Amino acid sequence: xxxxxxxxxxxxxxxxxxxxxxxxxxxxxxxxxxxxxxxxxxxxxxxxxxxxxxxxxxxxxxxxxxxxxxxxxxxxxxxxxxxxxxxxxxxxxxxxxxxxxxxxxxxxxxxxxxxxxxxxx
Amino acid sequence: xxxxxxxxxxxxxxxxxxxxxxxxxxxxxxxxxxxxxxxxxxxxxxxxxxxxxxxxxxxxxxxxxxxxxxxxxxxxxxxxxxxxxxxxxxxxxxxxxxxxxxxxxxxxxx
Numbered sequence: 001x002x003x004x005x006x007x008x009x010x011x012x013x014x015x016x017x018x019x020x021x022x023x024x025x026x027x028x029x030x031x032x033x034x035x036x037x038x039x040x041x042x043x044x045x046x047x048x049x050x051x052x053x054x055x056x057x058x059x060x061x062x063x064x065x066x067x068x069x070x071x072x073x074x075x076x077x078x079x080x081x082x083x084x085x086x087x088x089x090x091x092x093x094x095x096x097x098x099x100x101x102x103x104x105x106x107x108x109x110x111x112x113x114x115x116x117x118x119x120x121x
Numbered sequence: 122x123x124x125x126x127x128x129x130x131x132x133x134x135x136x137x138x139x140x141x142x143x144x145x146x147x148x149x150x151x152x153x154x155x156x157x158x159x160x161x162x163x164x165x166x167x168x169x170x171x172x173x174x175x176x177x178x179x180x181x182x183x184x185x186x187x188x189x190x191x192x193x194x195x196x197x198x199x200x201x202x203x204x205x206x207x208x209x210x211x212x213x214x215x216x217x218x219x220x221x222x223x224x225x226x227x228x229x230x231x
Contacts, residue, residue: 035220037165045157045165045208045222061219062122095164105214107155109176111164 002026004034004096004112011118017084020115022096029077030054033099035108036070036081038092048094050104051079059104086119093117123147123211125223133231140196142226144209149189153213156185156194159225160205168207169194196228204229 097108169185
């Protein structure tokens with residue numbers, strides 16, 4: 001069965017960088033894109049970007065373009081999301097989510113369990 | 122960027138009654154529209170895609186309709202387990218760029 005298992009919660013200082021992992025299993029990793037979506041406490045869902053499992057091509061939301069990098073390790077079927085220059089308003093649960101179909105611009109049918117990133121001095 | 126809006130922000134419905142949620146896109150997204158259900162402490166769950174195709178595991182009381190800029194999610198007979206926040210999302214590839222979510226509608230029992 002398809003599973004996306006994310007890394008543990010992180011407590012970070014302002015100005016630092018965080019790297020969250022998402023290990024995929026149960027499907028051919030290279031056939032699908034993975035997106036990252038974040039949710040601040042009590043707030044809605046914000047799409048951050050996607051990465052292709054096939055060739056590593058990325059598409060970032062303009063809001064995060066200067067601070068986020070998505071990468072893949074196809075040998076372990078893992079996707080990484082690095083967010084730099086953290087601020088207190090980056091405190092959120094970060095989700096990875098798999099596309100419903102191969103290709104790009106798809107809805108998300110499987111989600112990771114979420115990783116809480118807390119930014120505080 | 123295509124902006125998604127949802128109404129109402131909160132909807133209180135009696136058990137067994139119909140719930141109608143609206144989603145509007147700032148420009149046409151054709152039928153590239155999904156709905157997600159999110160319960161507290163859980164990740165979102167894909168409910169509807171292609172504006173009207175129900176995802177695996179959801180009962181027939183959930184239905185989606187619309188195209189272009191106006192979309193509707195209907196719960197025909199609200200059950201207690203349907204209490205959740207519902208988000209719409211466009212995934213249209215034109216103009217190329219961002220996928221965006223609406224702000225959500227919170228559905229609770231009256």
